[in-house]
Amino acid sequence: MPRVSHLFFQSGIVFLVIGIGMGLQMSISGVHNVTGAHAHLNLLGWVTSALFGGYYALNPAKAATRLAMVHYGVYTLGVAVMVLGLYFLLxxxxxxxxxxxxxxxxTFAGVLIFAYTVFAPARTASPARPMPAE
Structure with missing residues (x-):
C-alpha cells in the first residue's frame, strides 16, 4: 500500500475514534450540542480520508507524487483545525x-488538490528511446 494511503487510513482511524468518543460523550451526558462537530469529524475525518486512501491505493502512480503528500498534509490539518474550532464554537x-x-x-483547499489529482493524467515513465542508427 502506498505511504499516502496508509497515512490517510491512520489519520482516518484517529478521527473515527475521537468522533465515536464525542458521540458517546453526548449520549452519556444527554447533551447533544456538538453534533455538528461529531458529524464533520466522522464524515470528513474518517469517511473522506478513507476514500482518499483507497483512491491512492488504486492509483499508485498518483500516490507516488509529492502532490499526494501535500494533499494529505493540507486536508488533514484543515479537518483537525476546523473540527476543533467547531467543537468549541458549538x-x-x-x-x-x-x-x-x-x-x-x-480543508476545501485539500479537496481542490484531490480534484486536480483525480482529473490530471497520471504520469508514467517515458519509454526508452531507441538510439539513432549511425
Missing amino acids: QGNASFEPLVAGGSLV
Whole structure:
C-alpha cells in the first residue's frame, strides 16, 4: 500500500475514534450540542480520508507524487483545525469562529488538490528511446 494511503487510513482511524468518543460523550451526558462537530469529524475525518486512501491505493502512480503528500498534509490539518474550532464554537465559545472558517478553507483547499489529482493524467515513465542508427 502506498505511504499516502496508509497515512490517510491512520489519520482516518484517529478521527473515527475521537468522533465515536464525542458521540458517546453526548449520549452519556444527554447533551447533544456538538453534533455538528461529531458529524464533520466522522464524515470528513474518517469517511473522506478513507476514500482518499483507497483512491491512492488504486492509483499508485498518483500516490507516488509529492502532490499526494501535500494533499494529505493540507486536508488533514484543515479537518483537525476546523473540527476543533467547531467543537468549541458549538460549546458556546464564539471566539473560535475564525478557527472554523480558516480550517474550512484549508480543508476545501485539500479537496481542490484531490480534484486536480483525480482529473490530471497520471504520469508514467517515458519509454526508452531507441538510439539513432549511425
